Amino acid sequence: MAESNLTRCSWCGTDELYVRYHDEEWGKVVTDEQTLFEFLVLESAQAGLSWITILKRREGYRKAFANFDYRKVAEFTPQAIEKLVIDESIIRHRGKIQATVGNAQIFMKIQAEFGSFYNYLYSFMPNQKPMVNSIVDLALAPTHPPESDAIAKDLKKRGVKFFGTTICYAYMQAVGMVNDHLDSCSFK
Numbered sequence: 001m002a003e004s005n006l007t008r009c010s011w012c013g014t015d016e017l018y019v020r021y022h023d024e025e026w027g028k029v030v031t032d033e034q035t036l037f038e039f040l041v042l043e044s045a046q047a048g049l050s051w052i053t054i055l056k057r058r059e060g061y062r063k064a065f066a067n068f069d070y071r072k073v074a075e076f077t078p079q080a081i082e083k084l085v086i087d088e089s090i091i092r093h094r095g096k097i098q099a100t101v102g103n104a105q106i107f108m109k110i111q112a113e114f115g116s117f118y119n120y121l122y123s124f125m126p127n128q129k130p131m132v133n134s135i136v137d138l139a140l141a142p143t144h145p146p147e148s149d150a151i152a153k154d155l156k157k158r159g160v161k162f163f164g165t166t167i168c169y170a171y172m173q174a175v176g177m178v179n180d181h182l183d184s185c186s187f188k
Helices: 016-024 033-046 051-055 058-064 078-085 094-114 117-122 146-158 165-174
Strands: none
Touching: 016 051, 033 051, 033 058, 033 094, 033 117, 033 165, 051 058, 078 094, 094 117, 094 146, 146 165
């Protein structure tokens, strides 16, 4: 269990899973391509749902989507998709499952074009570096700055599904492109 004497962003509450995610992952820079794909899958699955709903099913997603190996996911057949539609360990939304397969294919095309998905993402960032925002009140935190608007627009043009600008910004926070921990947070 995480230390209780630390100050945390209020959004993580006291749920142990949420606290661990906040403390160990959220806002930390991710360079690993498989982890970047993992969060693309998870954030896309979140569309219309709460993040804790997805976090609670993360292991189910890991198993269902080949440990987030985008090369394998890109080759999923219609039969594999049918099996996932009845898999209770994930959100059984046919459109999101099909989108994950298509998004894996697009992910690899972007890698081929930019050398890595990481390079692609940071091509949208000022000075190609993560941003650290000063946030004193969660209600004043951005939800879709110009960078997430641009990334989401470009990904949509490329065919990525379930990844609008608000989901894109949550992704950017999750993979450390943006550090939006509150200024009072011990993890800033």
